[in-house]
Amino acid sequence: MPPAPTPPRIVAVVVTFNRRALLERLVDELRRTPRLAEIVVVDNASTDGTGAWLADQADLHGVTLEENLGGAGGFHAGMRIALQRGADLLWLMDDDGVPATGCLDLLLEHQGEFDFWGPAVLAEQEPSRLCFPIRLPGRAAVVHRMAEVEAAAVDGVIPDVVIPFNGVLVTADLAGRIGLPREEFFIWGDDVEYLWRSRRAGARTGTVVDSHFLHPATDDLGTPLMFGRTTYNHSPSDLKHYCMARNNTVNLRDYRGWPAVLAFLVKTVWFYTFTRPDAGRLRLSAEAVRAGLRGDFTGHRRFLGG
Known part of the structure; x- marks a missing residue:
């Protein structure tokens, strides 16, 4: 009988800036998440005590940057660290979101089918609504309701659609092929650029509808x-x-x-x-x-x- 395959080393990469309370909430949930090997937290030079708190967390790999490099610079640094620490899969998220129970397990059911895939990102205040409106494949209009996404799913998946850097999984192989996010972007669009770069490189992307990530609806x-x-x-x-x-x-x-x-x-x-x-x-x-x-x-x- 052949040996059982070695489970992937999954490293969560979290970027934070001056939201210590939300970061602590997220870390508490990640600590309860099975199959997660390590948590890497990149602090963008916060001034709210985040750096000192991270220094006291022996089970985390916390890094405080010398200056605020934004989400783009934070994910650039965090993904580099995770890859150096032997990650097979990188689980990417900001500090203000939180995975629902079972989020990672449901994503991992599709390991091997995708290179860059993630959960449905729901508005925390109203989980029946998407936090970020999406355009479903083959449709011109965007949708805002989770029910519309569920109705459009094929075998529980929306292919070729993913909300990047909100509970998404990225394979180390893909990151090795296309590199890291563009740190000079600072905020906004760095995640989209990374997704589009991935697709240009032939990456398989998708959203697992039953896997949920909660994020406050803002702006x-x-x-x-x-x-x-x-x-x-x-x-x-x-x-x-x-x-x-x-x-x-x-x-x-x-x-x-x-x-x-x-x-x-x-x-x-x-x-x-x-x-x-x-x-x-x-x-x-x-x-x-x-x-x-x-x-x-x-x-x-x-x-x-x-």
């Missing part, structure tokens, strides 16, 4: 515009918007082409001219787009303070 993601024919990812934060406009421009140019960049510019102008008029936000958008096209990833720093 005005998927705000309708153009009389409901499309949506726009508005954020009241100038930092988030600047990074979104800059990084989205780069991603669309590199992976979707100039017509997609033009469509994004039209949506941005429409949104801040008609949907939520804001001349200042239009100027900021133009500045961010120019920075992205120039390859300048420094402009966000003025919003960080201190």
Whole structure:
């Protein structure tokens, strides 16, 4: 009889910044998760005592960075550490989400079918609703309700759809082939770029519908515009918007082409001219787009303070 296959070494990679209470909640849940070999936490130079708390957690591999590198820099560092520590599978998540009971086990039922796959990401305040609206394969409109996702699933899976870096599994083999997230992105779009890079490399992606990851619904993601024919990812934060406009421009140019960049510019102008008029936000958008096209990833720093 051949020997039983060696179970994969699964390492959770968590990125945190100034949300110690939420981080502690997440770590408590991860500690209760079977089959998880190790937890790596990357602290983006928090000022709320997170670094000191991590230093006291003997069962974690905690790393506090010298400066805030955002989610992009945090996942870049965390994934590198996890790979160095022998991870076969990397389980990626931010500090404010939390996996539902059985999330990892349900994902692992599909090990070998995918290279980059994850759970359904639900709004923590209303779990019947998706935290991030998604476009189902073969459909033009986005969906917001979990019931629509369940109805569209094939054998419990939505193929070719995944919400990156929210409880997703990435194989070490894939990370070895395509590299790490683009740390210069800081926040917003780094996860999408990594997903699109994965697909370009032939990665198999999907969402396991019965596996759930809870995340607080924040900002005005998927705000309708153009009389409901499309949506726009508005954020009241100038930092988030600047990074979104800059990084989205780069991603669309590199992976979707100039017509997609033009469509994004039209949506941005429409949104801040008609949907939520804001001349200042239009100027900021133009500045961010120019920075992205120039390859300048420094402009966000003025919003960080201190």
